[in-house]
Amino acid sequence: MSWKIGRKTDMSKKYTSYPEGYNRVARDIIPWYMRPVKDMLMRLLITILVDG
Amino acid sequence: MLDFDNLVDVMGDLDEDAMIEILEGVMEDGGSEAEKAMEACQKGMEKVGSLFEEGEYFVGDLIYAGELMTQAVEILTPALVGSESAGPKTKMILCTVKDDLHDIGKNIVRSMLEAAGFDVVDLGIDVAPEKVVEVAKEQNIKIVALSGVLTLALDSMKETVDAIRAAGLDCKIIIGGAPVSPEACAAMGADEWAHSPQKTINVCKEWAAEA
Amino acid sequence: MNAKELKAERVRLFRDAANFKKTERIPHFANVVTWKVFDAGHTLDEAMTNFDVMEECVLHFLDKYPIDGILDVGIRNQFNVTEAFGEGGYYYYDKEVIGIHDHAHCTPETLLEYLDDPIKYAWEVILPKKYGESWEKKDKAIWKNTFKEYMAYIKFILHMAKVMDRYGLPGLSPNNPMKGAVVPAVEIMMSDLLGLQQFSVAMRRSPELLDTFIQRWEVERMEPIYQKIRDAKGPNYKYCFDSSILMLAHNMMNKKQFERFYWPYLKKLLDVYAENKMNIRIFTEGSVLRLAEYFKDYPKGLLTFHIEQDDPFEFREALPNVAIMGGMTTDLLSNGTPEECVAYAKRLCDELGKDGGFIFSENKMVSYRNDARSENMLAVNEFVRDYRI
Numbered sequence: 001m002s003w004k005i006g007r008k009t010d011m012s013k014k015y016t017s018y019p020e021g022y023n024r025v026a027r028d029i030i031p032w033y034m035r036p037v038k039d040m041l042m043r044l045l046i047t048i049l050v051d052g
Numbered sequence: 053m054l055d056f057d058n059l060v061d062v063m064g065d066l067d068e069d070a071m072i073e074i075l076e077g078v079m080e081d082g083g084s085e086a087e088k089a090m091e092a093c094q095k096g097m098e099k100v101g102s103l104f105e106e107g108e109y110f111v112g113d114l115i116y117a118g119e120l121m122t123q124a125v126e127i128l129t130p131a132l133v134g135s136e137s138a139g140p141k142t143k144m145i146l147c148t149v150k151d152d153l154h155d156i157g158k159n160i161v162r163s164m165l166e167a168a169g170f171d172v173v174d175l176g177i178d179v180a181p182e183k184v185v186e187v188a189k190e191q192n193i194k195i196v197a198l199s200g201v202l203t204l205a206l207d208s209m210k211e212t213v214d215a216i217r218a219a220g221l222d223c224k225i226i227i228g229g230a231p232v233s234p235e236a237c238a239a240m241g242a243d244e245w246a247h248s249p250q251k252t253i254n255v256c257k258e259w260a261a262e263a
Numbered sequence: 264m265n266a267k268e269l270k271a272e273r274v275r276l277f278r279d280a281a282n283f284k285k286t287e288r289i290p291h292f293a294n295v296v297t298w299k300v301f302d303a304g305h306t307l308d309e310a311m312t313n314f315d316v317m318e319e320c321v322l323h324f325l326d327k328y329p330i331d332g333i334l335d336v337g338i339r340n341q342f343n344v345t346e347a348f349g350e351g352g353y354y355y356y357d358k359e360v361i362g363i364h365d366h367a368h369c370t371p372e373t374l375l376e377y378l379d380d381p382i383k384y385a386w387e388v389i390l391p392k393k394y395g396e397s398w399e400k401k402d403k404a405i406w407k408n409t410f411k412e413y414m415a416y417i418k419f420i421l422h423m424a425k426v427m428d429r430y431g432l433p434g435l436s437p438n439n440p441m442k443g444a445v446v447p448a449v450e451i452m453m454s455d456l457l458g459l460q461q462f463s464v465a466m467r468r469s470p471e472l473l474d475t476f477i478q479r480w481e482v483e484r485m486e487p488i489y490q491k492i493r494d495a496k497g498p499n500y501k502y503c504f505d506s507s508i509l510m511l512a513h514n515m516m517n518k519k520q521f522e523r524f525y526w527p528y529l530k531k532l533l534d535v536y537a538e539n540k541m542n543i544r545i546f547t548e549g550s551v552l553r554l555a556e557y558f559k560d561y562p563k564g565l566l567t568f569h570i571e572q573d574d575p576f577e578f579r580e581a582l583p584n585v586a587i588m589g590g591m592t593t594d595l596l597s598n599g600t601p602e603e604c605v606a607y608a609k610r611l612c613d614e615l616g617k618d619g620g621f622i623f624s625e626n627k628m629v630s631y632r633n634d635a636r637s638e639n640m641l642a643v644n645e646f647v648r649d650y651r652i
Contacts, residue, residue, distance in 0.1 A: 019386035021399040028403055029410040043382065045344075045413055050368070050385050050393070051455075052345040052352060066467060107553065112463035112515035119464055151360050156459050203593055204360060204631040230549065230572065231627070235594045247572070 054078060054085055056092040063096020063124075064103065066116055075127045083131020090132060093124045097167035101250045114249060115156065118163035142260040144195035145187055147175035149208035154201035157229055161197065161249045168253050170260070181208070181215035188221050195259050197252060198242075200229045210240035217241065224259045228252050269431030273331045277433070277503035281542050281586045282564040283619040289612045291647045292332040292435075292503075292588060294569070294625040296339075297361055299324035301632040302640075306358035311340045314419045321423070325430050328640060329648040332433055332503060334628065336423045343412040348405065351394040359632060367458030371465050374476055377456060378483070436507035436544065437499060445488055445532065448480035449473075449512040449525050463515050466524065473524055481528060489535045498541050504567065505541035508532075514549035526557055537565050544588065547571060555581040563620070571626050579615055587615055588622040591643060596625065596635035601642035608643045612650055623647050 026042050034041060054077060062070040071093075078089040100117045103109040109117075125132075146165065148158050155177050165172050173191065175183060184196060196216065198209050209227050216223050226244040227237055237245035246252040264272065276290040300310040303323035310317045317337035325333075345352040353364050368389050369377050377384045390398050427434070438444050452473065453462040465473055492505075499505055513521055536543050542565055545551075550572040558566060561584055569588040570578055578587060590611040595604050608623070615621035629635050 017380070017383070019383045022382075022386060025399060025406060029406050044417075045410070046382060046385050046390070048341050048344050048413065048416075049348060049409075050389050052341040052354065068468070108517060110515065110517040110520070112466055112520065113517055115460060115463035115515070116467045151362075153362060153364070202362070202631070203627055203634050206597075207631075207633050233592075233594050235598065239598050 054089070056088055059089060059092040060095045060099065063093050063117075063120065064099030066100065066113060066120060068120055068123075071120060071124065072127070075124055079127060079131060083128065086128045086131035090124070090128055093121065094167045094169070097121060097164060101164060101253060104248070105250050111160070114160045114164070118160055121163050121167055141169055141171040142195065142256075142263070143171045143173060143191060143193050144197065144256060144260075145173050145175060145184060145193050146197045146199070147179040147184065148177040148199045148201075149205050149212055150178055150180050151208050152200045152202050152205040153177045154199075154229075157201065157249075158199040161199065161228065161252050164249050164253050165197075165256060168257060170256065181212040184212050185215050185219045185221065188216065188223055189219065194223055194263055195256055196223050196225045197256065198225065198227045200227075200231060203231045205229065206231050206236050206240070209236075209242065213240050213242050226252055226255055264431075266429055266431040270428065270433050271500075273431065274433045274500055274503055276331060277622060278498070278500075278542065280616070280619055280622050281504070281544075281567045283586065285617070285619045285652075288649075288651060289616045289621060289623050289647055290331045291329075291644065292334070292622055292624045293324075293328065293330040293629075293644075294334050294589070294627070295324065295629040296335050298629040298631065298634050299337075301359075302327075302637055307356050307361055308358050310337070311342050311356050311361070312346075314340075314415065317419075318423070318426070321426065325426075325432075328644045330432075330644060332435060334435065336427060338420045338423050341416055344409060344416055347409040347412040349394060349401070353393075361630070365458060367456065367461055369456040371457070371461065371469050371472055374452070374456060374472060375479075378476060378479055434502050436502050436504040440484075440488060445485070445506060445508055447508065447510075447512075447525070447529060447532070448477040448485075449528075450509060451480075452476060453512040453515065459515060462512070466516070466520050470523070477524060477528060481531075485528070485532070489531075492535050492539060492541070495539065495541075497539060504544040505536060507544040507546065509546045509548065510551065511548045513547075513551065513554060518554075521554060521557075530557075533561065533565065537561060541565075542567065544569060547573070552578060552581055558582055558585060561585070567622065569624065575611065575615060579620075586620040586622065589624045589626045590615065590621070591623065591625050593625055593627045593629060593634045596629070596639045596643070597633050599639060601638050604639045604643045605646045608646050609650065612647065612652060617652050 022042070026038050030038055030041060054074070059071070059074050062074060075089060078085055097117060100109060100113065104114060144165070146158060146162055148154055158177070162172050162174050173187060173193065175187060187193065188196060198212055200206070200209060213225055216225060225242045226246060227242045228246040232245045232247070234245060244255045246255065273290065276286050277292070279286045280290055297307060300307055300320045303320040305316055305320055310320055317340060321337045342352065342354060353366055355362055355364065373388065386399070436444065453459060457465060513525060516525060533543065544567045546569040548571055551568065551570070552573045559582060563584050567586040567588050568578070571589070575587055575590040591608060595607055611623065612621070627634070
């Protein structure tokens with residue numbers, strides 16, 4: 001029991017509204033050519049910031 | 053007249069509301085029977101331990117029982133302070149060893165040891181071998197329980213056992229937690245090992261009786 | 264055999280073993296995590312923050328030890344990302360030790376709020392708590408640097424997937440939730456949302472709340488996954504297993520609690536896989552043997568349990584329909600001689616694998632320096648590769 005495997009926070013649910021500040025941060029950090037996958041990138045980043 | 057058998061049952065059944073009601077009843081006259089109530093709670097905890105051994109209760113129940121016991125002590129404390137009739141208790145050390153920060157298992161064991169009448173010196177988590185030796189020497193303690201969850205804890209347990217032996221202390225040592233095994237126990241020269249808190253309590257009781 | 268063929272061959276070996284078909288040799292899945300860092304002569308702090316060092320350690324392991332699959336190729340070190348962002352990481356490490364600070368994201372009062380919108384909850388509750396109230400207003404440069412580290416991390420994951428291909432190593436199971444990566448409700452509640460303590464107390468104090476969470480989880484998260492599994496119409500031969508889940512929460516539960524909070528939902532999941540002739544690996548932390556009765560009626564081929572504390576021989580007797588992964592104890596790998604380790608490995612292969620149904624692996628995630636001796640690991644791995652029953 002020494003390593004946290006397979007217990008990552010589940011962020012897979014689709015959501016329709018964005019929390020305040022989310023879009024500003026996304027705009028600041030995600031280059032234009034990655035915008036089509038903005039939500040996927042943000043979701044994984046949030047997961048890492050939450051769990052890591 | 054308060055029904056302490058009922059309190060034993062209520063504690064054993066982990067019925068929080070009923071327990072609080074009875075204990076508040078005990079405290080209505082300032083707690084003249086608080087000691088009897090405490091004894092009943094401890095007997096209730098023994099029942100919890102037996103139900104755990106029988107497979108009826110599991111780890112989550114022990115955590116919950118620990119919560120209830122803490123509450124019981126909080127309610128009864130004002131009346132228990134200053135009471136000396138409990139007699140001398142066997143003092144022992146309990147800790148999670150160096151490099152390991154897990155404390156839930158340790159805390160379960162602590163509440164059950166306390167309920168069984170031990171005076172537990174809980175050194176906390178991530179405890180260096182020198183600290184265990186120092187406290188055991190200072191307080192002339194003969195029983196040491198070492199807890200850990202990581203496989204890494206086995207190294208620290210071994211270091212702690214070695215340090216206790218090297219200091220020439222006459223201590224019985226029990227190791228407990230997920231990574232321990234009879235093989236690990238033999239390899240590091242500890243006296244006993246346990247996966248379940250109930251075994252830890254039984255072993256420590258035997259050692260206390262021998263002493 | 265080229266790497267692609269080797270990978271397909273290994274998938275077949277794992278799947279045949281899981282399906283109780285006698286295989287020409289016992290496949291070996293290395294349950295090895297950070298131990299490979301020490302074995303390559305590095306310390307954890309070096310490898311955790313430097314992808315080049317981590318890759319070197321992984322390659323050192325793959326070149327030295329003959330294995331058919333591996334749990335981790337060093338892609339769990341996200342430290343650079345959180346460290347670029349600032350204080351607040353749950354993980355801690357130094358030269359020898361890696362660990363996680365205990366944390367719970369919710370209280371029973373906020374549990375359903377999380378479920379309503381996890382991203383919103385993370386943004387408004389978890390991240391401010393972890394990184395400080397003004398977390399989101401952090402300097403633009405810090406955000407950009409965090410994003411740069413995050414991209415480097417993703418690049419490393421993709422790079423290591425190619426390394427796995429080059430070595431002909433198959434993935435354990437799909438990691439996309441819509442293809443079979445599932446987290447049972449009780450597991451996420453216990454491990455991330457409430458923590459062991461609050462979860463144990465909540466099972467007693469607020470069982471209805473847990474019921475509500477679980478039922479919503481089923482409808483909102485699991486149903487779409489079940490549908491995808493049904494639509495897939497059969498196994499995914501890119502992977503050794505169609506799904507891999509972790510069971511930890513059962514270690515807290517008495518039987519009544521298991522029957523109320525866990526089993527009906529786990530059964531539903533297993534039934535969906537069974538209906539579709541797919542297989543599932545369950546990594547069981549602690550012991551699962553006391554719950555054997557629940558699993559005894561499933562057909563051979565559905566279930567593989569990676570066991571930790573249970574004795575593998577007792578396990579086989581109790582559940583002859585369930586394939587076993589594991590068996591090799593880190594106790595022996597760290598304290599025994601190569602001869603003792605090989606003798607035990609032989610007994611495992613002979614007794615558990617003679618008619619299929621056994622995948623050789625370590626019982627615990629091999630993480631720390633003293634979890635295994637190098638010479639033991641080598642002797643055992645070479646034995647398993649060469650042994651024919």
